[in-house]
Amino acid sequence: MKYKSQKVAYWFFALSMLLLVLQVTYGFIMGFAHMGYDGLHDVIPFNTAIAVHKNLLVVWILSGFMGAAYYIIPDEAETELCCPKLAYLQLIALAVVGVIAIVGFHFGWWEGRKFLEIPRELDYLVVIDVLLFLYIILVTLWKGKKRTTTALVLSGGLVGAALLYLPGMIWFDNHAYDSFFRWWVVHLWVEGVWELIMGGILAYLLIKLTGVDREVIEKWLYVIVGLTFLSGILGTGHHYYYTGTPEYWLVIGGIFSALEPLAFLGMALFAMVMYRKGEKRHPNKLALMWTLGAAIMSFLGAGMLGLAHTLPQVNLWTHGTLVTAMHGHLAFWGAYGMLVFAFIAYVMPNLTGRKRYFTKTGEYAFWIANVGMILMTSAFAAAGVQQVAMERIGGFDFMLVANELWYHFLVLIIAATIFTIGILMFMWEFIKYGMPTDSAMQSQEEFQPI
Amino acid sequence: MLTKRQALLFFLIGTFLFSIIFIGLSFDTVRRGIPEKTHEENMTEAVVKGRVLWDKHNCMGCHTIMGEGAYYAPELTKVYQRRGPEFIKAVLMSEKPWAPRGRKMVAYGFSEEEANHMVEFLKWIGEADLNGFPPEPTFKKYLKN
């Protein structure tokens, strides 16, 4: 069933796409700076560019998650959103806080803490906005007719993400404490509660796209999120190897973080097996491509490339080098970026009533963006390995090595251009769909037999 | 075959168990581990003031410290041991962007006092026990033997 209030999701996706374009722009600024062209240094120094790049990343992904939740929860709970007007207010508040934060970064209004640069005063506004969001989601779920596993896992992830923002809001005089609790936010988000959100969205998409029995999908959903927490919670230790924390984290972090890829392997198998099992075929092929793509690329970027540097013996050498940037890009894109794209691809025909299920532009967008991102990852990998070999193993000075790496950043910029063409094509499709309509919300979805 | 209920139990028990262990270990790290490892007793007022400056100017947006930050500028964990206080003060008090090897730092033009605080902070961090990070370059060790 579809409900009119689900339309609000569209605006979260529009915001998400807009912020992604801005994020990529700042990515290029940094790519050029690494290559030696830092002409913007006086206006946008590197630390401003990277703060903007990372925070926009987090906000566009979260905006995508929120849009997805506003669409999924009414459907699963079988009721209208409790208060659609508040949802629009929450959207505007999110956009305003985001814009203030980004502008502030250009004037040095920030905290120098990786990923958590948003200053304290704005943190409170973020908290209010998120509480408003959770209020709408939870009340809708409460009032609804059903509380499905998919909806519960998704909401659990969202509540967890909100709670875990709080440890990042404490000031410590000792820098090592700051680092310690920063990971409660960053790690326990991307390798913990966000995986619940991912699992919930993935399960919803698979139920819709493959027609496999809900009970089967939701059973495996529990197994996957079980694996996530089993490995991911103690896996936080892989950030506590060399940051002023006791030695036992080397053992615990090493063992448990090496198990983390299992959860991502689970997601990939989950998606592929359900796809094969499916007895109906939804005509929205693009959505299926992005869904399977997200499940597979998350395993590669987060699972495999994470595993590559997660053992303490390896991490001692790669810690804090461009090897980390390599993993960061494919992991964020594969797991969360592609998931948001998958959801948008699925939802646009439903919201607008236009059945543009499979267009050439849409198909090329998928391939071009992903080839571009894989090439970007390779460029970071080559740069990272050379950096480790020369600086960490060879003992050459950082800047001497950095000046040698420019050609990898030339490759990075070319690859990033390909990636950007891909995502712009996707956005072009998004725009061509037009706005959501009430009449579209009344029509039913269709399936094809295979 | 696994039932949905069993799957739920697996999720709940695993999450509960490992959360408890994690909280227990974190408690030990916070109470005993970090103060010992970072020699908290040497954390003077100047060190804390240096840390405030570190946070305020987002040095981590270009540099790494304890291997965390951005990968655009030198690792600073051992910079005090590597370069000594006078060099660091020259970098921080420079009125023009510091860039002897081509890549520009922000020209902070710190006062003498601010620069001293930052130096104290970097000295303190450099003395922390980081379980062997940053590692001694293999090649240098090899040459020594």
Ligand code: HEM
């Ligand atoms: C979707 C999931 C994941 C995302 C989005 C992600 C993203 C990131 C990012 C952005 C960083 C840099 C963090 C910082 O320095 O502030 C990082 C670091 C790291 N990640 Fe992941 N990651 C994911 C999953 C994994 C998994 C499953 C593993 C292990 C198997 C892993 C292993 C690591 C390690 C060891 C580091 C530390 C690198 C260093 O020492 O510099 N990650 N990750």
Ligand code: HEM
């Ligand atoms: C397409 C254009 C892009 C370019 C040219 C680009 C380039 C860069 C560069 C140069 C850095 C800084 C590395 C450093 O010196 O610290 C960086 C950081 C980062 N970027 Fe991008 N990026 C792009 C797109 C993206 C996208 C689409 C994502 C996520 C889906 C992303 C996620 C990240 C993350 C997580 C970091 C922090 C990594 C870390 O510190 O380990 N970037 N990017």
Ligand SMILES: [Fe+2]
């Ligand atoms: Fe992690």
